[in-house]
Amino acid sequence: MYSSSLVTDHLCDSKIAPNIGVACLYCDYSGRKEQTPVSMISSLLRQFVTGMPEIPEELTQAFRAAKGHLGGRALKVERIIDIFPKVLKYFDRTFICIDALDEFRVEDRAVFLQLLKKIINKSRNTRLFLTGRLHIRLEIDRQFNRPFTTITIHPTHNDIRQYLTVKLDNDFGDGAMDDELKEEIITTISRKDSEMSVFYRFPIADLH
């Protein structure tokens, strides 16, 4: 989640092309009800369309046509996939960032990945950034059937130091914390970064 938001912001601010489009999604166990393959793809489409000065005529017409039916029929997935490359073409470079793919419903994951594959296959200017636990790699490999690059995320010594420094600086406990103790905590914990599971078990408040 952290790296996705970092990457998304970085891409939004980057100047690698004059006209960049970035869209992001955060898969979440708690949002599984509303997070379906179609709703996720639609959300991506919306984000890109929002970045255009004008809504494409095709979408405006489809909206007008849909309005008269059942209080506004939703776009069908085939139509979304058809419109998507036309929208992406407006930008010089587009990025789709999807966080925590492993939190997306397992029974729908293949469909979701297939839809993403269709989108990137039709748009050469589009890059896809995914995050997830290691096992998701096999699924992506199976569904995409194309080479992709993997980076293994692990907090660096420096990441841990910075994180602990901020947390301890914001500690408004009972005054037991002093600079010496802070340094001792930071040095000891960041040295043992291979045993990071300790963080998971003990909230920072329990460390002093």
Added chain:
Amino acid sequence: MEQQLRTYMSQNANSFNVINATDDRLRIFTWISSLESWKRHRDLSASRLGGVGGWVLETPEFREWRDCDNGEPNRVLLCCGIPGAGKTFIWYGGV
């Protein structure tokens, strides 16, 4: 006077049209999707600690994925975290 009135009418008519156009845009956006994913991004972005995790952006893999235009580069980049490696603690930015 007539000129002033015409200008006034024209300005108001324009602003009315602008409001309508904006409303229409919003209606179409909501029709496309009602998920507001960027709100989640905004919250995470605000709570992120400066500098932490920035090394990812400096890796050759990331740079190539982001910048490469020649041939058919790997247009898909996956960032994996190993369970139990502290990913949750660090990445979520707090307990």
